[in-house]
Amino acid sequence: MPWTKHPRHMTNQQFSASTTVDGSRIDEGLDQMVDHMNKLPRGDIKTRFTPATFVMGWSPQEAASTFTSPFPWLVALNEVTAVASNSADPRQFSNLQRLKGYEAQGINPFRPQIPAPAIFQNGQQHIWTTSVSFKRPVIVDSIHFAMTIDSAVAPRRPYDADWLWGVALNQQDCPVGVNPGDPAKDLTLALHVDHVYKPEDRALNSVDVMRRDFPVPLHALRNYTGAPANDMTPAYPGGELTGHYTPLKLNTPIPELSRVRFSVCIPDFTASQFGGAASDPWGTYPMFRQCFHLVMVVLEEIL
Amino acid sequence: MAKITRKKLARGTKIYPEQTHGALSTAATQLTNATLDKNQFEKQYGTFRLNLNLPYLNSSLVAHGYPLGDVDFPRYFPRRPFAIPFTFVPFQDDVDITVRTVRVADGTFTLPPAAARFYVEEISFSFDQRAEPAAICDRWNNTNEGVLSADVGKLFFGSQSPSKGAYEIRLAIAEKEQAFFDKQEDIPTSQSLKTSLGREIWSFDLTHLYYKDVDFRQNPVLIQDINVVLETYRTYVFLIYADGLAQDRTGVGTNNLMSFAMPNIMVSMKCRTELVPHDTGNDIQNIPTHDGAINTSTVTVTTPAVGTPIAASGASGLSESMGTIDKVIRDRISGGYTENCEMQAIQRFADDSCYDIIAVPLMQNRREMVIRSGTSVLSEPYIDAVAAGGQILADRRIIPIPHPMTIQHVVLGWNWQIANQGNNGASAAANPFYIPTSAGFRVDVGVGMGTGLRSDRFDYDQIASLTMIAPDYVTNGATTTWYDKIIDRFYVLDKDEPLLHPRIIIGGQEYPSWDLELHSVPLVGAGGSGYYPQGRPIFVGKGRDNVEARRNIGGGASNCAGEENFLEVRMTIKDTVATLETEPVAPLTGHFIYSGYQGHFVYLICKKSLK
Numbered sequence: 001m002p003w004t005k006h007p008r009h010m011t012n013q014q015f016s017a018s019t020t021v022d023g024s025r026i027d028e029g030l031d032q033m034v035d036h037m038n039k040l041p042r043g044d045i046k047t048r049f050t051p052a053t054f055v056m057g058w059s060p061q062e063a064a065s066t067f068t069s070p071f072p073w074l075v076a077l078n079e080v081t082a083v084a085s086n087s088a089d090p091r092q093f094s095n096l097q098r099l100k101g102y103e104a105q106g107i108n109p110f111r112p113q114i115p116a117p118a119i120f121q122n123g124q125q126h127i128w129t130t131s132v133s134f135k136r137p138v139i140v141d142s143i144h145f146a147m148t149i150d151s152a153v154a155p156r157r158p159y160d161a162d163w164l165w166g167v168a169l170n171q172q173d174c175p176v177g178v179n180p181g182d183p184a185k186d187l188t189l190a191l192h193v194d195h196v197y198k199p200e201d202r203a204l205n206s207v208d209v210m211r212r213d214f215p216v217p218l219h220a221l222r223n224y225t226g227a228p229a230n231d232m233t234p235a236y237p238g239g240e241l242t243g244h245y246t247p248l249k250l251n252t253p254i255p256e257l258s259r260v261r262f263s264v265c266i267p268d269f270t271a272s273q274f275g276g277a278a279s280d281p282w283g284t285y286p287m288f289r290q291c292f293h294l295v296m297v298v299l300e301e302i303l
Numbered sequence: 304m305a306k307i308t309r310k311k312l313a314r315g316t317k318i319y320p321e322q323t324h325g326a327l328s329t330a331a332t333q334l335t336n337a338t339l340d341k342n343q344f345e346k347q348y349g350t351f352r353l354n355l356n357l358p359y360l361n362s363s364l365v366a367h368g369y370p371l372g373d374v375d376f377p378r379y380f381p382r383r384p385f386a387i388p389f390t391f392v393p394f395q396d397d398v399d400i401t402v403r404t405v406r407v408a409d410g411t412f413t414l415p416p417a418a419a420r421f422y423v424e425e426i427s428f429s430f431d432q433r434a435e436p437a438a439i440c441d442r443w444n445n446t447n448e449g450v451l452s453a454d455v456g457k458l459f460f461g462s463q464s465p466s467k468g469a470y471e472i473r474l475a476i477a478e479k480e481q482a483f484f485d486k487q488e489d490i491p492t493s494q495s496l497k498t499s500l501g502r503e504i505w506s507f508d509l510t511h512l513y514y515k516d517v518d519f520r521q522n523p524v525l526i527q528d529i530n531v532v533l534e535t536y537r538t539y540v541f542l543i544y545a546d547g548l549a550q551d552r553t554g555v556g557t558n559n560l561m562s563f564a565m566p567n568i569m570v571s572m573k574c575r576t577e578l579v580p581h582d583t584g585n586d587i588q589n590i591p592t593h594d595g596a597i598n599t600s601t602v603t604v605t606t607p608a609v610g611t612p613i614a615a616s617g618a619s620g621l622s623e624s625m626g627t628i629d630k631v632i633r634d635r636i637s638g639g640y641t642e643n644c645e646m647q648a649i650q651r652f653a654d655d656s657c658y659d660i661i662a663v664p665l666m667q668n669r670r671e672m673v674i675r676s677g678t679s680v681l682s683e684p685y686i687d688a689v690a691a692g693g694q695i696l697a698d699r700r701i702i703p704i705p706h707p708m709t710i711q712h713v714v715l716g717w718n719w720q721i722a723n724q725g726n727n728g729a730s731a732a733a734n735p736f737y738i739p740t741s742a743g744f745r746v747d748v749g750v751g752m753g754t755g756l757r758s759d760r761f762d763y764d765q766i767a768s769l770t771m772i773a774p775d776y777v778t779n780g781a782t783t784t785w786y787d788k789i790i791d792r793f794y795v796l797d798k799d800e801p802l803l804h805p806r807i808i809i810g811g812q813e814y815p816s817w818d819l820e821l822h823s824v825p826l827v828g829a830g831g832s833g834y835y836p837q838g839r840p841i842f843v844g845k846g847r848d849n850v851e852a853r854r855n856i857g858g859g860a861s862n863c864a865g866e867e868n869f870l871e872v873r874m875t876i877k878d879t880v881a882t883l884e885t886e887p888v889a890p891l892t893g894h895f896i897y898s899g900y901q902g903h904f905v906y907l908i909c910k911k912s913l914k
Contacts, residue, residue, distance in 0.1 A: 005626025009633040015615035015622040023312040026323060026621070030309060033625060034326050036632070038306040040339075042346045046635035047647065047913040051706050052352035053661045054571070058902075059698045061670035065682040067451075068670050069442050071359040072567035074433050074456050082433075084454040086445040086561065088461030090437070094517055098434035130356070131429040132571050133525035141914075144703040158684040200518055202434050221701075224761045230862045232751030232763040234875040237685040237695050241871075245756060247703065259523055293701040299914060303348040303424070303575045 010036040042301060049299035051141060056130060056294040062158040063288040073126035073287045076102065076265060081112045098202040099127055101210050102265040104186030106175030106274040115271045123272030126287055129263040130294070137256045139299040143209070143248040145189055145264065146221060147290040151239025159238065161289035163187075163216040166280045173276045183215035184281035186267045189246060194259040205261070208252045216281075221245040243290060262296060306343055307333070323613055324606040327624045331604040334631050337597050337638070339652035341578040348575040349657025349913070350424070355387050355541060355570040357901050358668035359430075361441035362549035362562035363722035364900065384475070384542040385901070386500075386720065386795045387570075388819045391660070392712045392908050393418050393535045394579070395840055398832035400536075403486045406493065410484035412536050417579070419658050421533040424573045428474060428509070429523030430565040433458060436515045438469035441548070441564035452562075459563065468511020469563040473544035474570075475506035476531065481538050481791040481821075483834055490786040491776035498793045498817055500540060505531045511547065523569070533574065538791045538821060541570060578654035581639060581912055582709045582840055588828055589752075589764070589861050590709075590842040591850040597638075597650040602631055639912035640707045644846035644865075659708060659911040665698045665874045666902035672722040674876070674898040675736065680883045691743065694883050696876040696897065703756060703869045707844025712833050712908040713750050713767040713824035718899035720795065720818050735893035738815050740775040742782055743880025744897075747771075748824055748905060749873045752843050754866040762862040763871070766841050769824040777814055788835050790821040814891075824905070827857035840910070843867055872905050 007014065013029030015021055042048055061068065075082060078093045096110075102125060103109045113124035150157040163184040165174055174180060189211040195204035221243045228240060254260055269275030270284045283289045309326035312318060333339050341347045364385055392398070397418040403410035432439065437458040444459070446452040459469065479501025482488045488495035513521040533539060550561040583595035604627055605619040615622045637647040638655030671679045674696060680686060686694050721736045749768045755761035773783040786792075795818040808814070828838025841856060844867070851865035861867075876897055877883075887895055 005623060005630060007622065007625035007629040010629045011625065015620075015625075017614065017616050019615075021615070023314065023318065026318070027312045029625065030323065030326055033330070033628065034307050034309050037326075037330050037333075037628075038343050039345045040343055040632070040636075042344075044632050044635055045344070045652075045913075046637045047639050047655065048346075049914045050349045050351065050657055050659075051911060051914060052350070052354070052573075053659075053702070053705075054352075054354040054356070054569075055661060055663050055700060055702055056356040056569075057664065057700050058358055058668035059684060060668060062682065062684050065670055068455075069359070069361075069564075070456050071361075071564060071668070072431060074431055074439070074566060078433055078435055078458065082458050084440045084444055084457040084459045086454075087437075087457075087459040090435070090458070090460040093435060095434040128567065129431050130567055130569050131431075131523045132569060133427040133429070133523040135425050135525060135527055135573075142703075142705050144705075146701050146703075148699075148701065156685050156687070198518070200434070200436075200516075200520060220757070222755050222761060223757055224755065224759055226761070228753070228755065228761040228763050230762050230764070232753070232765050232871065232873070233749045233768055234697075234747035234873055236699055236873055236875070237697050240761065241701070241753075241755060247756075257525070291699075295702050295705075297705045298352075300350050300352075300573075302344070302346045302578070302913070303350055 007033065048302050049139065050302065052298045052300060054296040054298070057292045059291040060288045063283065063285040067285060070126065070287055072128050076109065076125040076127045077112055079112050094200055095202045099190060099263050099265060100192070100205065100207055101190060101212060102188040104267040105178055106269065106272065107267055113271055118273055121271050121273045123267060123269045123274065125265055125267050127263050127265045129261050131259060131261040133259050134254060135257060136300065138254045140191060140250050140252040140254060141297040141299050142250055143191065143262065144295040146243060146245045146293040148221065148241060148243035148293065149290050151242050154237065154239035156237065159290050161283060163244065163281050166276060166278060169276045169280060173274055175274050183217045185213050185215055187216050188212040188265040189248070190263045191252065192261050192263065193254060194261070199259060209248060209250055211246060211248060216244050219244055219246055305340070318613060320607045320613065323621055324604060324624055327604045327628055328606060330628050331602040334602040334651050335599060337599055337650045337653055339636070341654035347578060349578050350573055350575050351657065351659045353389060353572040353574065353660055353662060355662055355904065356664055357568040359564045359566045360385055360543065360545060360548065360568060360901070361564035362443055363672055365546055365549045383796060384544040386819060387541045387904065388538055388716045388821055389541070389904070389906060390538050390714060390790065390821055391421055391533060391535045392714065392833065394910060395711050395832045400834065403484055403488065405489040406486055409486045414535065419576045419579060421574045421576050421658070423505070423529045423531045423533060424575050425529060426474070426526045427523050427569070427571040428526070429569045431567045432514060432520070432522055436517050436520060438563045439566055441562045443560060443562035445560055459561070468515065469547045469550065470509070470511050470514045470545070470565070471547040472509040473506060474509065475503050475542040477501045477540045477542060478504045479538045479793060481536060483790050491780055491783060500793060500795055505529060538793070540819070576658045578657050579910070580653050581656040582910060585854050586830065586839050587709060587854065588839050588841040588856040589853045591644055591846060591865065592852040592854065593646060593850070596646065598646050598648055600649045602627060604628070639914070640844065642706055644707045644844040644850040655913050656910050659909040661702070661907040661909065663700050663702065663872045663905045663907065664902060665700065665872065665905060666898045669898065673896055673900050676884060676886050676895040676897070678884060680897070686883065688884070691882050692877065692879040694877060697874065699871055699873040701869055701871055704843055704845055704867060706911065706914060707842065708909040708911040709840040709842045710766060710826065710907055710909050711840045713826065714790065714906040714908065715748050715769060715822040715824050716904040716906065717820040717822060718903045719896055720899040721896060722900040736896040737887055737891050737893065738774050739895045739897065740778045740887070741878050741881045742773050742779045743878045744774065745770065745772045745877050745879060747875045750824065750905065750907065751871050752863055752867040753869050753871055754863040756868045758866065758868065764856055764862045764867070765827050767824045767826045769822060771822065775815055788823040788825065790823055790834055792817050792820040794818050843870065874903070
């Protein structure tokens with residue numbers, strides 16, 4: 001039987017030829033339709049989401065200046081060397097690690113940074129985590145992560161990261177599987193949600209999005225090189241936009257009452273057996289070598 | 304368009320076509336003309352979030368070197384929050400301001416009945432604890448004066464002394480009237496007296512118990528069902544009190560200090576507001592040449608002719624007509640822009656947009672927490688010891704455009720808040736802060752849209768810009784332009800901090816020493832509305848080639864030509880008269896502050912479309 005129009009979405013009254021009908025049924029059917037039209041439920045509206053934009057970022061201190069504070073970057077591993085000098089003994093840590101899937105070549109994620117002897121030097125990793133709690137279900141529409149550095153022709157270049165293993169490095173200065181001149185592949189981006197019943201156990205977090213093991217410098221901010229045809233004001237001393245850009249188009253649904261975390265993890269080959277004197281590919285104090293820009297867009301239903 | 308009504312069927316009377324098909328015809332007309340009203344929606348409100356991110360707050364916010372138990376502590380250092388100012392400006396078409404007449408009449412404003420209003424639904428507050436029931440140490444933990452701690456970023460477990468946990472936090476929102484409307488505001492000749500923080504309209508306490516349990520910590524914490532009304536033309540201040548970040552200061556020079564930080568603070572304030580129609584017309588700058596005109600499709604309901612039976616089926620049948628309406632609704636109705644700046648293929652309702660505010664942080668996370676005069680400024684990026692005018696402090700944020708919107712206003716929340724530079728009283732007493740007195744101190748803020756992210760060319764269009772020169776109107780008199788676009792300015796505390804942020808009065812004139820300011824950053828072009836003259840709203844959105852053709856922006860063709868895919872917000876600080884290292888001279892001591900603790904926010908006030 002071919003499909004025919006019906007009013008079943010808006011009313012439970014149907015009228016067909018050769019069936020009985022009375023005024024009360026017609027009244028009820030039309031009333032239901034009018035009531036529905038005057039109070040359209042949320043599900044009848046296809047475009048019922050509004051985007052909310054989270055903007056984060058800063059230009060850090062120069063790496064050449066005296067180190068003051070790494071914030072908001074925090075060392076990835078929670079172990080005995082991560083405890084303050086005047087703290088009580090925790091006896092055990094709730095979460096030795098608070099992120100999944102961030103292992104980088106050349107850094108053992110289960111061991112702390114050990115400065116000496118050289119053959120045991122491990123390096124370390126730093127994590128920047130932003131968390132938000134949502135009462136109602138949301139959709140994470142997209143996440144945009146960028147790291148900008150100064151233009152090669154800028155007169156001063158405090159932000160000079162290149163995310164490359166130096167071409168002059170010896171092979172033994174590079175981890176297994178990495179050659180001198182290779183791009184860094186040790187940046188990790190993850191969107192994860194706390195477990196509903198054990199929210200403080202990060203091992204149970206649901207990782208909704210993970211991006212890792214990709215060549216950082218090859219995901220460039222711009223394909224076009226050179227200055228803009230027309231610039232905006234004020235002029236920026238670091239020159240035109242240059243750097244890395246990762247756009248994540250997600251459309252990831254998040255349940256109600258979720259605690260959502262977005263984490264960025266970068267490696268630090270300072271005091272590492274790899275990377276050479278320049279601590280390639282991220283340099284000494286890797287959190288100070290580039291400016292950070294993070295935008296997250298979340299869709300929320302009308303209320 | 305009003306709600307649909309219908310005539311009831313009376314018993315014992317004839318049934319007329321208008322009784323059966325009248326309401327259906329009205330519904331068909333509304334769907335055809337896209338005049339369905341938000342009052343016909345079960346859920347009538349759009350939402351937006353004011354998202355404020357801080358890289359950290361640390362003990363320098365509250366520590367002034369005096370032990371918590373010292374007799375001078377409460378007198379000299381009243382409980383001091385970190386404050387973030389913001390304001391909601393109505394859409395340009397709803398702005399109706401009568402500017403003050405100096406020393407004669409206050410300014411006034413009128414809101415049309417349909418103007419958007421804002422209700423705070425929920426607030427999420429979080430910071431990073433490294434997933435442990437511990438506090439995070441800052442740069443001053445367990446170290447002597449002037450010595451940076453090796454404990455920075457490390458975990459501190461156990462109870463904190465003497466009387467409170469590290470994270471004894473209080474959140475609050477204060478509301479105040481704006482100096483813009485005060486007839487006394489006429490800098491430099493007279494100043495508004497409405498410079499105190501105003502009244503608290505909401506607050507919430509987060510004790511250390513929220514953060515110290517092993518199995519369940521409320522971080523992020525979700526504060527629900529707030530239902531506080533926020534009004535336009537008011538200044539609001541989000542306050543974070545965190546007294547416990549500085550503890551156990553037993554005296555100058557001792558290393559028995561506990562100092563903590565809250566890394567990566569995220570405040571997300573969700574608000575609901577009425578849905579409104581999107582901007583239309585060729586006076587919207589950079590709008591695609593479709594000017595926001597909607598696409599419609601005819602929905603036909605045929606009323607039976609006079610004298611014909613009212614049937615169930617057939618072209619004018621009751622079931623047929625009801626089915627026509629039912630199918631349109633069951634297929635779900637759409638409105639607003641697509642991601643590519645096209646209008647929806649078929650639009651069925653009018654109120655397809657709502658208010659949005661995007662907070663863009665600038666000048667955060669500086670090495671010395673604030674940017675100040677003296678040799679420390681030479682450690683800032685891009686700064687060398689060169690002649691005046693050759694030094695520049697700069698920051699920028701890149702914001703990819705994921706969805707189209709019209710930018711209605713841009714507001715700068717400027718921050719002069721200070722932070723203690725040391726970790727005990729010696730540095731506090733010797734280093735008060737002052738607003739720069741130089742006639743050449745200059746801040747430039749710009750908002751632009753660009754095409755260039757992973758694209759074939761690179762270009763910008765200016766959206767808004769502001770230049771502010773010489774905030775010290777006492778010294779620089781009529782040459783100051785700092786207050787040309789001022790909306791509000793005020794102190795966070797009712798009384799000054801005599802050691803750190805003193806109020807100086809010389810010759811009967813008080814040196815400017817407030818903490819926070821709000822400035823309008825005018826849009827390019829002309830013919831718009833706001834606190835000050837500016838251009839009409841500016842449409843931004845990345846489009847395909849069928850929406851590349853755009854109306855003018857700033858009086859000329861767009862450089863981005865419909866291909867914009869990011870926004871950029873820049874700020875530069877420089878001094879064209881004195882070098883930035885130049886310190887204050889007598890009777891002032893200490894330092895000039897160039898940029899406050901954890902920087903500033905630029906607010907993009909937009910109208911966004913439903914998606």
